[in-house]
Amino acid sequence: MLVWQGKGILVLPPAILFAVFSGLTETVTPLKGQAAGGPGLLLGGAAAAVLIWWFDRWLESRNPPRTLVDQQTGQQVVVRRRDTLFFIPMRFYPYVYAAVGIGGATLVLLP
Numbered sequence: 001m002l003v004w005q006g007k008g009i010l011v012l013p014p015a016i017l018f019a020v021f022s023g024l025t026e027t028v029t030p031l032k033g034q035a036a037g038g039p040g041l042l043l044g045g046a047a048a049a050v051l052i053w054w055f056d057r058w059l060e061s062r063n064p065p066r067t068l069v070d071q072q073t074g075q076q077v078v079v080r081r082r083d084t085l086f087f088i089p090m091r092f093y094p095y096v097y098a099a100v101g102i103g104g105a106t107l108v109l110l111p
Helices: 008-028 033-062 090-109
Strands: 066-069 076-079
16 A cells, blocks of 8 residues: 655655654753753754745746646646645645644753
């Protein structure tokens, strides 16, 4: 069973960068203990969200939706890219990463 369509698999590399970035910031922040991961989660989530948002807009500009006309019926059909991962369109993943970053940072930074 295929869990992605089009370029949807490219949503995963920013998630890996998100995890690496949040881990690296734990070593350089002055915060101690569990709170050290908060800024990394926040910044990593924001960076991943911006990266995916930009990439999705770039793909959409390269292949804009096309309107085709059926010869027999005269009906118009709009054909557009379908980039999905786990059946979720790529355009929704920036919101997912931003929510995970904000939620994770909130949970870590609150006592």
